[in-house]
Amino acid sequence: MKHTISLKVNGESYEIDVQSETVLLDLIREKLDLTGTKDGCRSGECGACTVMMNGVPVNSCMVLAVEADGSEITTIEGLSKGEELHPIQKSFIEKGAVQCGYCTPGMILSAKALLDRNNDPTSEEVKKAIRGNICRCTGYQKIEEAIMDAASTMRGDEK
Amino acid sequence: MNRFDYLKPAGIKEACTILADKGSKAKPLAGGTDLLVRWRKGKISPEYLVDLKGLGLEGVSVSKDGGISIGALSTLNSLLDSEYICRNYSFLTEILDDMGSVQIRNRATVGGNICNASSTSDLAPILLALGAKAKAVALDGERELKLETFFLSPGKTVLSENEILTDIQLPPFSKKSGAVYLKMKRNAMDLALAGVAVFLTLQDEDTCAAAKIVLGAVSPTPVIVTQASDELVGARINETNIEKAADLTAKAVTLVEKEVRPIDNVRASSWYRQDVVKSLTAQAIEIAYKRALQSIKK
Protein backbone atom coordinates (compact mmCIF):
# COMPACT_ATOMS: atom_id res chain seq x y z
CA MET A 1 0.00 0.00 0.00
CA LYS A 2 1.16 3.48 -0.80
CA HIS A 3 1.33 6.20 1.85
CA THR A 4 2.11 9.85 1.41
CA ILE A 5 4.31 11.03 4.24
CA SER A 6 5.86 14.35 5.09
CA LEU A 7 9.08 14.66 7.01
CA LYS A 8 12.04 16.94 7.48
CA VAL A 9 15.47 15.63 6.59
CA ASN A 10 18.45 17.79 7.53
CA GLY A 11 16.11 20.76 7.82
CA GLU A 12 14.53 20.34 4.42
CA SER A 13 10.84 19.40 4.13
CA TYR A 14 9.76 16.56 1.90
CA GLU A 15 6.43 15.10 0.89
CA ILE A 16 6.98 11.65 -0.55
CA ASP A 17 5.09 8.50 -1.47
CA VAL A 18 6.36 5.35 0.18
CA GLN A 19 5.24 1.73 0.30
CA SER A 20 4.27 0.15 3.63
CA GLU A 21 7.34 -2.10 3.53
CA THR A 22 9.91 0.58 2.69
CA VAL A 23 12.36 1.10 5.53
CA LEU A 24 13.63 4.57 6.39
CA LEU A 25 17.13 3.49 5.35
CA ASP A 26 16.01 2.86 1.75
CA LEU A 27 14.00 6.05 1.65
CA ILE A 28 17.05 8.04 2.71
CA ARG A 29 19.52 6.32 0.42
CA GLU A 30 17.44 5.65 -2.65
CA LYS A 31 14.74 8.30 -2.78
CA LEU A 32 16.61 11.16 -1.18
CA ASP A 33 20.02 10.13 -2.51
CA LEU A 34 21.65 10.69 0.85
CA THR A 35 24.10 7.82 0.66
CA GLY A 36 26.15 8.80 3.71
CA THR A 37 23.84 6.58 5.75
CA LYS A 38 25.16 3.04 5.28
CA ASP A 39 23.41 -0.24 4.72
CA GLY A 40 24.93 -3.01 6.84
CA CYS A 41 23.20 -5.88 8.61
CA ARG A 42 19.60 -4.73 8.33
CA SER A 43 18.86 -6.27 11.68
CA GLY A 44 19.71 -3.63 14.25
CA GLU A 45 23.11 -5.06 15.09
CA CYS A 46 25.75 -2.96 13.32
CA GLY A 47 24.63 0.67 13.55
CA ALA A 48 25.91 1.61 10.07
CA CYS A 49 22.41 2.90 9.27
CA THR A 50 22.15 5.14 12.37
CA VAL A 51 20.30 8.44 11.91
CA MET A 52 18.78 10.83 14.41
CA MET A 53 15.01 10.79 14.53
CA ASN A 54 13.43 13.60 16.54
CA GLY A 55 16.77 14.14 18.25
CA VAL A 56 17.60 10.57 19.21
CA PRO A 57 19.62 7.94 17.35
CA VAL A 58 17.78 5.01 15.76
CA ASN A 59 18.66 2.24 13.32
CA SER A 60 17.06 3.40 10.08
CA CYS A 61 16.91 -0.23 8.91
CA MET A 62 14.51 -0.93 11.79
CA VAL A 63 12.09 1.93 11.16
CA LEU A 64 9.46 1.85 8.45
CA ALA A 65 9.51 4.97 6.31
CA VAL A 66 5.82 5.49 7.04
CA GLU A 67 6.58 5.44 10.78
CA ALA A 68 8.78 8.48 10.18
CA ASP A 69 5.79 10.51 8.97
CA GLY A 70 5.90 13.90 10.66
CA SER A 71 9.37 13.41 12.10
CA GLU A 72 12.64 15.28 11.84
CA ILE A 73 15.60 13.28 10.62
CA THR A 74 19.26 14.19 10.73
CA THR A 75 21.70 12.19 8.63
CA ILE A 76 25.46 12.58 8.47
CA GLU A 77 24.99 15.03 5.58
CA GLY A 78 23.15 17.33 7.97
CA LEU A 79 26.06 17.82 10.36
CA SER A 80 28.42 20.05 8.44
CA LYS A 81 27.62 23.68 7.77
CA GLY A 82 28.44 23.94 4.08
CA GLU A 83 32.15 23.20 3.77
CA GLU A 84 32.68 23.57 7.53
CA LEU A 85 32.75 20.13 9.17
CA HIS A 86 31.16 19.48 12.55
CA PRO A 87 33.71 19.33 15.41
CA ILE A 88 33.08 15.59 15.81
CA GLN A 89 33.82 15.04 12.11
CA LYS A 90 37.02 17.09 12.37
CA SER A 91 38.12 15.21 15.42
CA PHE A 92 37.51 11.82 13.77
CA ILE A 93 39.80 12.86 10.93
CA GLU A 94 42.45 14.34 13.18
CA LYS A 95 42.58 11.36 15.54
CA GLY A 96 42.71 8.78 12.76
CA ALA A 97 39.35 7.32 13.80
CA VAL A 98 38.38 6.67 10.19
CA GLN A 99 39.80 3.79 8.19
CA CYS A 100 37.45 2.24 5.62
CA GLY A 101 34.81 4.70 6.81
CA TYR A 102 31.83 2.39 6.61
CA CYS A 103 30.95 2.71 10.28
CA THR A 104 31.85 6.38 10.48
CA PRO A 105 28.55 8.14 9.69
CA GLY A 106 26.66 5.99 12.22
CA MET A 107 29.44 6.29 14.76
CA ILE A 108 29.48 10.09 14.46
CA LEU A 109 25.70 10.35 14.86
CA SER A 110 25.82 8.15 17.97
CA ALA A 111 28.58 10.40 19.28
CA LYS A 112 26.55 13.49 18.52
CA ALA A 113 23.52 12.05 20.31
CA LEU A 114 25.70 11.43 23.36
CA LEU A 115 27.29 14.88 23.35
CA ASP A 116 23.92 16.58 22.86
CA ARG A 117 22.84 15.10 26.19
CA ASN A 118 26.14 15.02 28.01
CA ASN A 119 28.95 17.34 27.00
CA ASP A 120 31.46 15.87 29.45
CA PRO A 121 31.19 12.08 29.16
CA THR A 122 33.45 9.54 30.85
CA SER A 123 35.13 6.98 28.62
CA GLU A 124 32.70 4.41 30.03
CA GLU A 125 29.79 6.56 28.85
CA VAL A 126 31.37 6.89 25.41
CA LYS A 127 31.75 3.11 25.17
CA LYS A 128 28.10 2.64 26.10
CA ALA A 129 26.93 5.24 23.60
CA ILE A 130 28.63 3.50 20.69
CA ARG A 131 27.99 -0.06 21.67
CA GLY A 132 25.41 -0.39 18.90
CA ASN A 133 27.98 0.68 16.30
CA ILE A 134 30.35 -1.96 15.02
CA CYS A 135 33.73 -0.99 13.58
CA ARG A 136 35.75 -3.68 11.90
CA CYS A 137 38.85 -1.57 11.33
CA THR A 138 39.92 0.73 14.10
CA GLY A 139 39.58 -1.28 17.30
CA TYR A 140 37.51 1.56 18.84
CA GLN A 141 40.41 3.16 20.73
CA LYS A 142 40.85 6.00 18.27
CA ILE A 143 37.11 6.48 17.96
CA GLU A 144 36.83 6.90 21.71
CA GLU A 145 39.70 9.36 21.70
CA ALA A 146 38.11 11.31 18.87
CA ILE A 147 34.81 11.58 20.75
CA MET A 148 36.49 12.67 23.98
CA ASP A 149 38.51 15.20 22.04
CA ALA A 150 35.45 16.54 20.21
CA ALA A 151 33.65 16.86 23.54
CA SER A 152 36.41 18.99 24.94
CA THR A 153 36.55 21.16 21.80
CA MET A 154 32.79 21.61 21.92
CA ARG A 155 32.85 22.54 25.59
CA GLY A 156 35.54 25.07 24.74
CA ASP A 157 33.35 26.52 21.99
CA GLU A 158 30.63 27.19 24.48
CA LYS A 159 32.85 29.13 26.83
CA MET B 1 9.69 -11.14 2.76
CA ASN B 2 5.99 -10.77 2.12
CA ARG B 3 4.28 -7.47 1.51
CA PHE B 4 1.99 -5.97 4.09
CA ASP B 5 -0.23 -2.98 4.63
CA TYR B 6 0.60 -0.55 7.39
CA LEU B 7 -2.30 0.76 9.44
CA LYS B 8 -2.13 3.34 12.17
CA PRO B 9 -5.31 3.56 14.23
CA ALA B 10 -5.81 6.77 16.20
CA GLY B 11 -7.60 5.25 19.17
CA ILE B 12 -7.82 2.02 21.15
CA LYS B 13 -11.30 1.19 19.95
CA GLU B 14 -10.27 1.54 16.32
CA ALA B 15 -7.16 -0.56 16.93
CA CYS B 16 -9.18 -3.32 18.60
CA THR B 17 -11.71 -3.27 15.78
CA ILE B 18 -8.99 -3.66 13.16
CA LEU B 19 -7.36 -6.51 15.07
CA ALA B 20 -10.69 -8.27 15.58
CA ASP B 21 -11.50 -7.76 11.93
CA LYS B 22 -8.25 -9.00 10.43
CA GLY B 23 -7.64 -11.83 12.90
CA SER B 24 -4.43 -13.75 12.36
CA LYS B 25 -3.59 -11.72 9.26
CA ALA B 26 -2.71 -8.73 11.43
CA LYS B 27 0.12 -8.15 13.90
CA PRO B 28 0.39 -5.27 16.35
CA LEU B 29 3.51 -3.18 15.77
CA ALA B 30 5.26 -1.45 18.67
CA GLY B 31 8.98 -0.59 18.28
CA GLY B 32 9.41 -3.23 15.59
CA THR B 33 12.82 -4.34 16.88
CA ASP B 34 11.65 -7.93 17.08
CA LEU B 35 8.85 -7.88 14.59
CA LEU B 36 10.74 -6.37 11.66
CA VAL B 37 13.68 -8.74 12.15
CA ARG B 38 11.39 -11.76 12.10
CA TRP B 39 9.47 -10.41 9.12
CA ARG B 40 12.69 -9.87 7.19
CA LYS B 41 13.85 -13.40 7.96
CA GLY B 42 10.53 -14.71 6.64
CA LYS B 43 9.58 -16.14 10.06
CA ILE B 44 6.32 -14.25 10.04
CA SER B 45 4.30 -12.96 7.11
CA PRO B 46 1.65 -10.59 8.38
CA GLU B 47 -0.71 -9.01 5.87
CA TYR B 48 -1.30 -6.04 8.13
CA LEU B 49 0.89 -4.30 10.64
CA VAL B 50 -1.19 -2.32 13.10
CA ASP B 51 0.95 0.44 14.58
CA LEU B 52 0.11 0.99 18.26
CA LYS B 53 2.16 4.16 18.60
CA GLY B 54 -0.80 6.49 18.09
CA LEU B 55 -2.84 5.18 21.01
CA GLY B 56 -1.32 7.22 23.84
CA LEU B 57 -0.07 4.13 25.63
CA GLU B 58 3.29 5.50 26.64
CA GLY B 59 4.49 6.95 29.93
CA VAL B 60 4.83 6.01 33.58
CA SER B 61 2.20 6.87 36.16
CA VAL B 62 2.53 6.49 39.89
CA SER B 63 -0.40 4.82 41.61
CA LYS B 64 -1.79 5.81 45.01
CA ASP B 65 0.05 3.03 46.82
CA GLY B 66 3.39 4.13 45.33
CA GLY B 67 3.49 1.39 42.72
CA ILE B 68 3.73 2.26 39.05
CA SER B 69 1.89 1.61 35.85
CA ILE B 70 4.13 1.52 32.79
CA GLY B 71 2.43 2.15 29.46
CA ALA B 72 3.12 -0.79 27.14
CA LEU B 73 4.38 1.51 24.40
CA SER B 74 6.98 3.20 26.60
CA THR B 75 10.40 2.84 25.03
CA LEU B 76 13.19 1.37 27.11
CA ASN B 77 15.08 4.65 26.93
CA SER B 78 12.06 6.65 28.11
CA LEU B 79 12.04 4.48 31.25
CA LEU B 80 15.73 5.15 31.75
CA ASP B 81 14.81 8.82 31.80
CA SER B 82 12.10 8.32 34.43
CA GLU B 83 13.25 9.82 37.71
CA TYR B 84 10.64 7.94 39.70
CA ILE B 85 11.90 4.60 38.39
CA CYS B 86 15.50 5.61 38.94
CA ARG B 87 14.75 6.54 42.55
CA ASN B 88 12.35 3.78 43.54
CA TYR B 89 13.18 0.89 41.22
CA SER B 90 16.86 1.53 40.59
CA PHE B 91 17.49 -2.16 39.84
CA LEU B 92 15.19 -1.72 36.83
CA THR B 93 17.20 1.24 35.57
CA GLU B 94 20.31 -0.90 35.89
CA ILE B 95 18.77 -3.65 33.73
CA LEU B 96 17.42 -1.28 31.09
CA ASP B 97 20.77 0.44 30.82
CA ASP B 98 22.36 -2.85 29.86
CA MET B 99 19.87 -3.85 27.16
CA GLY B 100 20.64 -3.64 23.44
CA SER B 101 22.11 -0.39 22.17
CA VAL B 102 20.99 3.22 22.46
CA GLN B 103 19.45 2.94 18.99
CA ILE B 104 17.50 -0.20 19.89
CA ARG B 105 16.37 1.24 23.22
CA ASN B 106 14.99 4.33 21.51
CA ARG B 107 12.55 2.10 19.61
CA ALA B 108 12.09 -1.06 21.68
CA THR B 109 9.12 -0.96 24.03
CA VAL B 110 8.35 -2.69 27.31
CA GLY B 111 5.13 -4.15 25.90
CA GLY B 112 6.94 -5.51 22.85
CA ASN B 113 9.53 -7.13 25.08
CA ILE B 114 6.84 -8.88 27.10
CA CYS B 115 4.48 -9.78 24.23
CA ASN B 116 7.36 -11.18 22.24
CA ALA B 117 7.60 -13.85 24.98
CA SER B 118 11.20 -14.57 24.11
CA SER B 119 13.05 -16.76 26.56
CA THR B 120 15.92 -14.29 26.39
CA SER B 121 13.90 -11.26 27.51
CA ASP B 122 15.85 -9.32 30.10
CA LEU B 123 12.71 -7.78 31.58
CA ALA B 124 10.47 -10.80 32.05
CA PRO B 125 12.45 -12.42 34.92
CA ILE B 126 12.62 -9.30 37.09
CA LEU B 127 9.01 -8.32 36.39
CA LEU B 128 7.91 -11.83 37.36
CA ALA B 129 10.03 -11.71 40.50
CA LEU B 130 8.35 -8.45 41.50
CA GLY B 131 4.87 -9.84 40.98
CA ALA B 132 3.95 -7.54 38.09
CA LYS B 133 0.54 -7.48 36.50
CA ALA B 134 -0.38 -6.97 32.88
CA LYS B 135 -3.40 -5.02 31.68
CA ALA B 136 -4.86 -5.80 28.27
CA VAL B 137 -7.75 -4.53 26.21
CA ALA B 138 -9.90 -5.98 23.43
CA LEU B 139 -13.22 -5.03 21.86
CA ASP B 140 -15.14 -6.80 24.61
CA GLY B 141 -13.34 -5.00 27.42
CA GLU B 142 -10.29 -4.89 29.64
CA ARG B 143 -8.69 -7.52 31.80
CA GLU B 144 -5.91 -7.68 34.34
CA LEU B 145 -3.59 -10.66 34.49
CA LYS B 146 -0.81 -11.82 36.74
CA LEU B 147 2.38 -11.91 34.73
CA GLU B 148 2.93 -15.39 36.17
CA THR B 149 0.15 -16.66 33.95
CA PHE B 150 1.12 -14.59 30.90
CA PHE B 151 3.78 -16.62 29.10
CA LEU B 152 2.79 -19.88 27.42
CA SER B 153 5.73 -20.82 25.20
CA PRO B 154 8.37 -18.97 23.18
CA GLY B 155 6.53 -16.34 21.17
CA LYS B 156 3.19 -17.24 22.75
CA THR B 157 1.33 -15.41 25.48
CA VAL B 158 -2.18 -15.75 26.85
CA LEU B 159 -3.24 -12.70 24.85
CA SER B 160 -5.50 -13.48 21.94
CA GLU B 161 -4.57 -12.04 18.56
CA ASN B 162 -7.06 -9.21 18.95
CA GLU B 163 -5.92 -8.15 22.40
CA ILE B 164 -3.56 -5.27 23.10
CA LEU B 165 -1.31 -5.09 26.13
CA THR B 166 -1.81 -1.61 27.57
CA ASP B 167 0.12 -1.52 30.86
CA ILE B 168 2.54 -3.33 33.09
CA GLN B 169 1.81 -2.65 36.73
CA LEU B 170 4.38 -2.94 39.48
CA PRO B 171 3.55 -3.08 43.17
CA PRO B 172 5.30 -0.49 45.37
CA PHE B 173 8.86 -1.41 46.20
CA SER B 174 9.13 -1.76 49.95
CA LYS B 175 11.85 -0.13 52.01
CA LYS B 176 12.77 -3.59 53.22
CA SER B 177 13.29 -5.10 49.79
CA GLY B 178 16.19 -5.68 47.46
CA ALA B 179 16.18 -6.88 43.86
CA VAL B 180 18.64 -7.63 41.12
CA TYR B 181 18.89 -9.37 37.76
CA LEU B 182 22.19 -10.87 36.72
CA LYS B 183 22.85 -12.28 33.31
CA MET B 184 25.64 -14.00 31.53
CA LYS B 185 26.30 -13.12 27.93
CA ARG B 186 29.17 -13.20 25.51
CA ASN B 187 29.32 -9.50 24.74
CA ALA B 188 27.41 -6.28 25.20
CA MET B 189 25.00 -6.74 22.31
CA ASP B 190 24.48 -10.46 22.75
CA LEU B 191 21.37 -12.06 24.21
CA ALA B 192 21.63 -13.66 27.63
CA LEU B 193 22.87 -17.26 27.93
CA ALA B 194 21.38 -17.43 31.36
CA GLY B 195 19.77 -14.90 33.67
CA VAL B 196 18.62 -14.93 37.28
CA ALA B 197 16.37 -12.41 38.96
CA VAL B 198 16.12 -12.29 42.75
CA PHE B 199 13.66 -10.27 44.81
CA LEU B 200 13.92 -10.40 48.60
CA THR B 201 11.94 -8.74 51.35
CA LEU B 202 13.25 -8.76 54.90
CA GLN B 203 11.21 -8.79 58.05
CA ASP B 204 13.94 -7.22 60.09
CA GLU B 205 17.67 -7.09 59.57
CA ASP B 206 17.93 -10.83 59.95
CA THR B 207 14.92 -12.70 58.70
CA CYS B 208 13.82 -13.06 55.12
CA ALA B 209 10.07 -12.52 54.86
CA ALA B 210 9.60 -13.22 51.16
CA ALA B 211 11.79 -14.30 48.28
CA LYS B 212 11.40 -14.98 44.62
CA ILE B 213 14.02 -16.43 42.33
CA VAL B 214 13.29 -16.42 38.61
CA LEU B 215 15.33 -18.08 35.91
CA GLY B 216 15.55 -16.55 32.45
CA ALA B 217 17.01 -17.62 29.11
CA VAL B 218 17.47 -21.28 30.03
CA SER B 219 13.87 -22.35 29.60
CA PRO B 220 11.13 -21.76 27.01
CA THR B 221 9.58 -19.14 29.28
CA PRO B 222 10.98 -17.64 32.49
CA VAL B 223 10.53 -19.94 35.49
CA ILE B 224 9.88 -19.08 39.11
CA VAL B 225 11.97 -21.52 41.15
CA THR B 226 9.75 -21.93 44.17
CA GLN B 227 11.79 -24.58 46.00
CA ALA B 228 14.84 -22.35 45.91
CA SER B 229 12.96 -19.31 47.18
CA ASP B 230 11.45 -21.41 49.97
CA GLU B 231 14.94 -22.20 51.21
CA LEU B 232 15.31 -18.52 52.15
CA VAL B 233 11.88 -17.55 53.46
CA GLY B 234 11.55 -17.44 57.22
CA ALA B 235 15.28 -17.91 57.61
CA ARG B 236 18.27 -15.78 58.32
CA ILE B 237 20.18 -15.40 55.11
CA ASN B 238 23.58 -17.01 55.39
CA GLU B 239 26.13 -18.85 53.31
CA THR B 240 24.49 -22.21 53.81
CA ASN B 241 21.04 -21.36 52.55
CA ILE B 242 22.42 -19.20 49.76
CA GLU B 243 24.39 -22.22 48.60
CA LYS B 244 21.32 -24.45 48.93
CA ALA B 245 19.09 -22.05 47.02
CA ALA B 246 21.71 -21.72 44.29
CA ASP B 247 21.97 -25.50 44.04
CA LEU B 248 18.23 -25.89 43.75
CA THR B 249 18.09 -23.20 41.08
CA ALA B 250 20.83 -24.93 39.10
CA LYS B 251 18.90 -28.20 39.44
CA ALA B 252 15.83 -26.47 38.07
CA VAL B 253 17.88 -25.84 34.95
CA THR B 254 18.10 -29.58 34.29
CA LEU B 255 14.36 -29.89 34.67
CA VAL B 256 13.43 -27.07 32.35
CA GLU B 257 16.11 -28.00 29.86
CA LYS B 258 14.46 -31.33 29.25
CA GLU B 259 11.66 -29.39 27.63
CA VAL B 260 14.00 -27.35 25.48
CA ARG B 261 16.69 -29.36 23.85
CA PRO B 262 17.14 -26.76 21.10
CA ILE B 263 18.26 -24.13 23.61
CA ASP B 264 20.98 -26.50 24.76
CA ASN B 265 24.02 -26.26 22.48
CA VAL B 266 22.91 -23.27 20.42
CA ARG B 267 24.68 -20.73 22.59
CA ALA B 268 26.06 -22.81 25.50
CA SER B 269 26.07 -26.40 26.66
CA SER B 270 23.87 -27.60 29.47
CA TRP B 271 26.51 -28.29 32.15
CA TYR B 272 28.04 -24.89 31.53
CA ARG B 273 24.69 -23.24 31.87
CA GLN B 274 24.05 -24.98 35.19
CA ASP B 275 27.40 -23.87 36.51
CA VAL B 276 26.69 -20.34 35.41
CA VAL B 277 23.21 -20.37 36.94
CA LYS B 278 24.52 -21.61 40.26
CA SER B 279 27.06 -18.86 40.60
CA LEU B 280 24.72 -16.19 39.22
CA THR B 281 22.05 -17.21 41.73
CA ALA B 282 24.38 -17.10 44.71
CA GLN B 283 25.69 -13.71 43.64
CA ALA B 284 22.20 -12.39 42.98
CA ILE B 285 20.90 -13.46 46.40
CA GLU B 286 23.84 -11.78 48.07
CA ILE B 287 23.34 -8.57 46.15
CA ALA B 288 19.58 -8.48 46.75
CA TYR B 289 20.17 -9.16 50.45
CA LYS B 290 22.74 -6.39 50.74
CA ARG B 291 20.45 -3.97 48.95
CA ALA B 292 17.56 -4.81 51.25
CA LEU B 293 19.78 -4.29 54.30
CA GLN B 294 21.00 -0.99 52.95
CA SER B 295 17.51 0.32 52.34
CA ILE B 296 16.39 -0.72 55.83
CA LYS B 297 19.27 1.24 57.31
CA LYS B 298 18.51 4.32 55.26
Ligand SMILES: Cc1cc2nc3c(=O)[nH]c(=O)nc-3n(C[C@H](O)[C@H](O)[C@H](O)COP(=O)(O)OP(=O)(O)OC[C@H]3O[C@@H](n4cnc5c(N)ncnc54)[C@H](O)[C@@H]3O)c2cc1C
Ligand atom coordinates in the same frame (compact mmCIF):
# COMPACT_ATOMS: atom_id res chain seq x y z
C1 LIG C 1 20.19 -5.65 18.10
C2 LIG C 1 19.16 -6.06 19.11
C3 LIG C 1 19.51 -6.14 20.45
C4 LIG C 1 18.57 -6.53 21.40
N1 LIG C 1 18.95 -6.61 22.72
C5 LIG C 1 18.05 -7.03 23.65
C6 LIG C 1 18.43 -7.16 25.03
O1 LIG C 1 19.57 -6.86 25.42
N2 LIG C 1 17.50 -7.62 25.91
C7 LIG C 1 16.23 -7.95 25.53
O2 LIG C 1 15.43 -8.35 26.36
N3 LIG C 1 15.84 -7.83 24.24
C8 LIG C 1 16.71 -7.39 23.29
N4 LIG C 1 16.33 -7.30 21.97
C9 LIG C 1 14.96 -7.70 21.59
C10 LIG C 1 13.95 -6.54 21.44
O3 LIG C 1 14.58 -5.34 21.15
C11 LIG C 1 13.11 -6.34 22.68
O4 LIG C 1 12.42 -7.55 22.98
C12 LIG C 1 12.10 -5.21 22.54
O5 LIG C 1 11.72 -4.76 23.83
C13 LIG C 1 10.87 -5.55 21.75
O6 LIG C 1 9.99 -4.44 21.73
P1 LIG C 1 9.39 -3.81 20.40
O7 LIG C 1 8.58 -2.66 20.84
O8 LIG C 1 10.46 -3.52 19.42
O9 LIG C 1 8.48 -5.00 19.89
P2 LIG C 1 7.90 -5.30 18.44
O10 LIG C 1 8.97 -5.88 17.60
O11 LIG C 1 7.15 -4.17 17.90
O12 LIG C 1 6.85 -6.44 18.84
C14 LIG C 1 7.22 -7.69 19.36
C15 LIG C 1 6.01 -8.63 19.39
O13 LIG C 1 5.05 -8.24 20.36
C16 LIG C 1 3.80 -7.88 19.77
N5 LIG C 1 3.38 -6.67 20.48
C17 LIG C 1 4.15 -5.56 20.70
N6 LIG C 1 3.51 -4.68 21.49
C18 LIG C 1 2.29 -5.23 21.78
C19 LIG C 1 1.18 -4.81 22.59
N7 LIG C 1 1.20 -3.63 23.27
N8 LIG C 1 0.09 -5.62 22.66
C20 LIG C 1 0.06 -6.81 22.00
N9 LIG C 1 1.10 -7.27 21.25
C21 LIG C 1 2.20 -6.49 21.14
C22 LIG C 1 4.08 -7.69 18.31
O14 LIG C 1 2.95 -8.02 17.52
C23 LIG C 1 5.23 -8.66 18.08
O15 LIG C 1 4.76 -9.96 17.89
C24 LIG C 1 17.24 -6.87 21.00
C25 LIG C 1 16.90 -6.77 19.65
C26 LIG C 1 17.82 -6.36 18.70
C27 LIG C 1 17.42 -6.27 17.26
Ligand code: FES
Ligand atom coordinates in the same frame (compact mmCIF):
# COMPACT_ATOMS: atom_id res chain seq x y z
S1 FES D 1 22.09 -1.83 8.86
FE1 FES D 1 20.84 -1.10 10.42
S2 FES D 1 21.83 -1.78 12.19
FE2 FES D 1 22.99 -2.73 10.64
Ligand code: FES
Ligand atom coordinates in the same frame (compact mmCIF):
# COMPACT_ATOMS: atom_id res chain seq x y z
S1 FES E 1 36.49 2.36 9.90
FE1 FES E 1 36.05 0.53 8.84
S2 FES E 1 34.37 -0.23 9.93
FE2 FES E 1 35.01 1.39 11.16
